[in-house]
Amino acid sequence: MECAREKQLTRVLNPSSIAAFGPETPRDNTPQETVLKPRTMYGITKVAGELLGDYYFRKFGVDVRGLRYPGIISSETPPGGGTTDYAVAIYYEAIQKKRYECFVREDTVLPMMYMPDALKACVDLLEAPVEKLVHHSDFNVGSMSFSAGELASEIKKHIPELKVTYKPDFRQAIADSWPKSLDDNAARKEWGWKPSHNISSMTKDMIEKLSKKLL
Ligand SMILES: NC(=O)c1ccc[n+]([C@@H]2O[C@H](COP(=O)([O-])OP(=O)(O)OC[C@H]3O[C@@H](n4cnc5c(N)ncnc54)[C@H](O)[C@@H]3O)[C@@H](O)[C@H]2O)c1
Numbered sequence: 001m002e003c004a005r006e007k008q009l010t011r012v013l014n015p016s017s018i019a020a021f022g023p024e025t026p027r028d029n030t031p032q033e034t035v036l037k038p039r040t041m042y043g044i045t046k047v048a049g050e051l052l053g054d055y056y057f058r059k060f061g062v063d064v065r066g067l068r069y070p071g072i073i074s075s076e077t078p079p080g081g082g083t084t085d086y087a088v089a090i091y092y093e094a095i096q097k098k099r100y101e102c103f104v105r106e107d108t109v110l111p112m113m114y115m116p117d118a119l120k121a122c123v124d125l126l127e128a129p130v131e132k133l134v135h136h137s138d139f140n141v142g143s144m145s146f147s148a149g150e151l152a153s154e155i156k157k158h159i160p161e162l163k164v165t166y167k168p169d170f171r172q173a174i175a176d177s178w179p180k181s182l183d184d185n186a187a188r189k190e191w192g193w194k195p196s197h198n199i200s201s202m203t204k205d206m207i208e209k210l211s212k213k214l215l
Contacts (some may be wrong), residue, residue, distance in 0.1 A: 001056045001064060012127055014137050015051045017045035018111060019083075023177040030179035032140050032164035032186045040174060053137025060172040065125050066137035067148045070167050070182065071204060075209035083178070084173045087112055087151055090164070095214050099163045106149035106166050110169050112145035114197040114205070121193060130189035132204035135186050142182035143195035154203045197213070 003046075004012045007201040020032060022037040036047045046068075050158075053064035071084025077084035079092065086102050087110075102113050151162040189192035196203075 001052055001062060002135060004064070005060045006064045008196050010063065012053070012056075012062060012064045013122060013126060014049050014064050015122075016046045016050050016066045016138060017043070018068055018070050018178050018182070019174075020046040020050060020068055020138070021177070025177075025179065027178075027180050029102060029181050029183045030140065031183050032135065032138075039177060045118055047154050050138040057136045058092045062139050062175070063130060065128075067125060067138075067139045067187075068120055068199050069121075069141065070143065070181070072115055073112055073206065074115035074118075075206050075213070076115065083174045084110055084112065084150060085213075090148075090155060091203075091210055092214065094162045095113060095207065097186050098159065098161045100152075101179075102148050102152075102164055102166045103169045104148055104166070104172050104175050105168050106152075107147050108172070108175050109145055109147045110175055110178060111142055111145045111180065111182050113195065114139070114202040116196050116197040117195045120196070121187075124193060125187075125191050133190050135190065139187040139190075139193075141176045141187050141193055141195075142184040144198050145181040146199050149205075151199065154199050155207070158203065158207045160204050 019042050020197040022039055024035045024037050051067050056064050073088050079088035090100045156162050
């Protein structure tokens with residue numbers, strides 16, 4: 001942001017996350033304006049980024065724009081071990097091994113988004129006329145919410161032999177402190193956010209793309 005100010009850059013994208021929320025945040029349909037008291041270092045840096053983005057916009061006119069992304073599911077980047085990455089890893093293991101040990105409970109619900117929608121959100125926000133924006137660095141963007149068990153069932157429609165077991169680790173507590181779904185009306189109103197994928201269209205596309213790559 002400081003570089004952007006010094007060099008008078010046109011725009012800065014600041015990717016925030018649902019990790020900006022914490023256990024005191026309402027978990028269902030989490031509002032745009034709400035309690036931001038995360039307990040992870042990742043979440044704390046995300047809140048700091050959001051606040052700095054808005055500060056740089058108001059104080060210096062740097063056009064910083066940001067989204068609170070949910071868990072991103074992609075066929076291009078392998079899962080990295082983040083709290084939402086069970087929803088990516090399960091596709092790889094389902095295709096390659098027909099079994100998956102999930103590190104959160106079966107009933108764990110988190111908001112997720114398919115990568116094509118994550119890219120669309122980024123481009124649509126960056127292209128929005130600045131005068132339409134009331135918010136800047138902290139837009140909630142929702143897409144779909146499902147439990148780990150629901151995702152397993154959806155994948156089983158394509159790979160019926162899949163066996164999923166559940167062995168929660170330290171990430172369960174983090175998942176339990178994050179929203180289940182997001183109120184993204186500000187994004188819809190201010191820059192026309194509208195996701196195009198749901199759990200079934202995403203699963204069909206993920207399995208097609210990953211099968212070509214992995215098998
Ligand atoms: N993946 C998700 O589910 C998710 C969800 C919410 C928010 N986000 C946010 O979106 C952004 C991208 O996430 P991702 O999953 O693609 O991460 P990633 O780890 O795949 O990519 C991060 C990129 O940043 C680069 N990088 C790291 N430190 C750097 C530095 N000091 N200088 C320059 N480049 C550096 C890395 O080389 C890498 O290319 C992150 O800010 C992440 O917090 C991701």
